[in-house]
Structures are given as structure tokens and as C-alpha cells.
Amino acid sequence: MAQATFSIRMDEALKKRFDELCSEFGMNATTAFNIFARAVVRERRIPFEIKAENADSASVEGLKSFYALQDEARRNGIQDMPLSEINEEISRVREEGRIE
Template sequence: MANTSVTFRMDENLKKQFESVLDELGLNLTTGINVFAKAVVRDNGIPFELKADPFYSEANQAHLRSVITELEAGQGRPHELIEVDDA
């Protein structure tokens, strides 16, 4: 099977981090990209879940705006820090 060249742009810092991870796995950049491409073809899609950060959802943004409005109107209630165990 013949090889072809592919050119694309990537943030320089991201590239360095990507190469560092690949190096720890014993792979170079070309091999890492080929592994990803083969996984996309095999899975007929991106081989991992793509999801947006729920913090930026319209519902959460509306909630945050309403809470800010309440706080600005002096309707907030102080409370102690609530700590959650990550068990």
C-alpha cells in the first residue's frame, strides 16, 4: 500500500505534549496519527466520546445569571464550604 503525505496545523504546545505522550508509549508522531486514523476507520467514527463541558450549557448559564442577579439583590445566604469526597 502506497503512503501519502498529509499536512495540517496544530498548536505548538499541543504538538509537544502529544509527542511527549507518544514517546512514553514508544511511538513517533507519524505512528500516533496513523493509529488514530485506523481507529477512526475501524470504529467508523471518533474512537472516543466527544462532549461539551456542561458548565457552558445554556441551562447552566441561565442558572448562573439568575444566581448572580439574586446575589446582587442581596438575596444570597452564606454557608460553610461543602467538601465532597472523591471516593
């Protein structure tokens, strides 16, 4: 099998820690990256979850909640409620003390 070179740049401290850990596993970084590449090709996906845990996560969660509410409105036949009715509903619920 023909070999190809693959170069990446990374933080020096991260590389040092990665090399040390790979050594503990009994391999070098090249072997580790080859294992990763084979897993990606075999599984046709990144073999672990990639997610952000920052302010953007709140936006994502907010969108999920919005879409869930949108689906519920659709199921209840109120997806086309005009803004004036939505505001009236919010005011009514606030007056009843159910939300602040």
C-alpha cells in the same frame, strides 16, 4: 501500499506535549495518528466521546428537558394545550406554592 502525506496545524505547545507523550508510548506522532485513523475507519466513528462542557451544554440540557416534557405531554394527551391554558396551569401551581 502507497504512502500519502497528511499535514495538520496545531498549537506548538500542544505538539510538544503530544510528541513527548507519544515518545513515552514508544512511538512518534505519525504512528499515533495512523492508529487513530485506523480506529476511525475500523469502527466507523470517532473512538472516543467528543463533548462541550460550557454554556452551550446548558442549552443542550435544556432542550433535552424540553423534549422529555414534550414526550410526557404527548403520553398524557395534553400536547395540544393552548398557551392560555399553559399560563393558567403555571399560575395555579404557583398559587399552590409548588414552584416559585
